[in-house]
Amino acid sequence: MISTRGRYALRVMIDLAQNNNGSYIPLKDIAARQEISKKYLEIIVKDMVNAGLILGASGKGGGYQLCRKPEEYVVGEILELMEGSLSPVACLADKNYECSRRAACKTLPMWEEFDTLVHNYFYGKKLTDLL
Amino acid sequence: MISTRGRYALRVMIDLAQNNNGSYIPLKDIAARQEISKKYLEIIVKDMVNAGLILGASGKGGGYQLCRKPEEYVVGEILELMEGSLSPVACLADKNYECSRRAACKTLPMWEEFDTLVHNYFYGKKLTDLL
DNA sequence: CCATTTACCTACCGTGTCAATAGGTTATTT
DNA sequence: AAATAACCTATTGACACGGTAGGTAAATGG
Numbered sequence: 619m620i621s622t623r624g625r626y627a628l629r630v631m632i633d634l635a636q637n638n639n640g641s642y643i644p645l646k647d648i649a650a651r652q653e654i655s656k657k658y659l660e661i662i663v664k665d666m667v668n669a670g671l672i673l674g675a676s677g678k679g680g681g682y683q684l685c686r687k688p689e690e691y692v693v694g695e696i697l698e699l700m701e702g703s704l705s706p707v708a709c710l711a712d713k714n715y716e717c718s719r720r721a722a723c724k725t726l727p728m729w730e731e732f733d734t735l736v737h738n739y740f741y742g743k744k745l746t747d748l749l
Numbered sequence: 750m751i752s753t754r755g756r757y758a759l760r761v762m763i764d765l766a767q768n769n770n771g772s773y774i775p776l777k778d779i780a781a782r783q784e785i786s787k788k789y790l791e792i793i794v795k796d797m798v799n800a801g802l803i804l805g806a807s808g809k810g811g812g813y814q815l816c817r818k819p820e821e822y823v824v825g826e827i828l829e830l831m832e833g834s835l836s837p838v839a840c841l842a843d844k845n846y847e848c849s850r851r852a853a854c855k856t857l858p859m860w861e862e863f864d865t866l867v868h869n870y871f872y873g874k875k876l877t878d879l880l
Numbered sequence: 881c882c883a884t885t886t887a888c889c890t891a892c893c894g895t896g897t898c899a900a901t902a903g904g905t906t907a908t909t910t
Numbered sequence: 911a912a913a914t915a916a917c918c919t920a921t922t923g924a925c926a927c928g929g930t931a932g933g934t935a936a937a938t939g940g
Contacts, residue, residue, distance in 0.1 A: 619750060619836075619837060619838070619842075620837050620838055621897090621898070621899090622898075622899065622900095623898090623899095625838065625856065628856055629855070629856065632855050632856070642915095644914085644915065644916090645915075645916075646914095646915080653850065655899085655900065655901085657900070657901060657902080658899065658900050658901080660916080660917080660918095661900090663916090664916085664917070664918085667916095667917095674915095674916060674917085675907090675908080675915085675916075676906070676907040676908055676915060676916040677906095677907050677908020677909055677913095677914065677915060678907095678908060678909040678910065678913065678914045678915070679908075679909060679910090679915085680907085680908065680909085680914075680915050680916060681915070681916080682916090693859070705750075706750060706751050707750070707751055707756065708750075711750075719784065724760070724763050724880065725756065725759055725760065725763070725879060728824070728874060728879060729751075732870060732871075735866065735870055736867075739863060739866060740863075743859060747859075748855050748856060748859060749855070752926090752927070752928090753927080753928065753929095754927090754928095773886090775885085775886065775887090776886080776887075777885095777886085786928085786929065786930085788930060788931080789928065789929050789930080791887080791888080791889095792928095792929090794887090795887085795888065795889085798887090798888095805886095805887060805888080806886085806887075806936095806937080807885090807886055807887040807888075807935070807936040807937055808884095808885065808886055808887075808935095808936050808937025808938055809884065809885045809886065809936095809937060809938035809939065810885085810886085810937075810938060810939090811885075811886045811887060811936085811937065811938085812886070812887080813887090
């Protein structure tokens with residue numbers, strides 16, 4: 619299940635790409651267009667800045683902006699940064715996960731195969747595919 | 750993310766298939782082999798009985814049993830019964846979900862495509878593929 | 881008939897995440 | 911100085927997750 623963090627982040631990226639005119643776009647406008655609580659979006663967008671996905675600028679004339687060309691963003695990257703991991707099970711999501719049953723686990727190969735499938739799907743989609 | 754409900758259910762099914770000798774298998778044995786709390790498994794296994802995945806029998810000599818041939822079980826069916834839905838977003842998981850932005854949603858087609866991918870993957874896997 | 885075994889049932893609980901709100905501070909421009 | 915907008919800290923209510931506890935009902939063996 620993809621949470622609002624990932625989904626809203628994706629919609630912000632799309633909004634920024636669609637309204638990309640060189641200047642910064644205030645969150646107020648994005649929140650209004652996307653019909654998402656501005657206060658809640660602040661939290662998500664702040665993380666997007668910290669993750670290096672977008673640029674933020676304070677003060678009058680400030681707002682947010684893409685820091686790459688839209689076609690250089692990959693959906694999987696955005697989702698993974700916001701969701702933490704796209705893996706279906708804890709033993710794959712957490713690299714340091716210890717499981718004594720690992721060698722004998724009958725289901726692990728399936729989760730691994732599925733994990734690869736998910737990864738390939740979202741990393742094969744660019745932001746521009748959503749415009 | 751697949752929760753323990755779905756994962757444990759799958760392991761119980763595998764255990765039942767591997768130890769399928771015609772008689773009922775007590776949960777105590779399954780819990781011991783799988784190293785899962787028996788008390789917690791009770792909850793999950795009860796739901797599996799209610800869902801019609803397995804048979805339960807009380808009393809001495811009782812326990813649980815598959816009610817179909819192992820090759821007639823599909824992983825997707827088991828997971829979906831236990832997890833409720835495998836859909837990545839609420840607007841697809843809940844059939845009665847209302848969204849005013851549906852027609853304009855730029856991301857919906859991607860979620861739909863991904864949903865189909867997930868569905869096809871797990872419905873293409875049989876229980877016997879995990880033995 | 882009684883003890884044992886086993887499933888089945890109801891209730892509760894601690895922790896954590898999700899989605900959001902509230903209110904204030906800093907930075908920047910006009 | 912005023913306005914704008916990002917940034918920061920704290921809090922909240924609801925809910926799911928993963929489990930525990932203790933008891934009841936059903937079936938069997940001796």
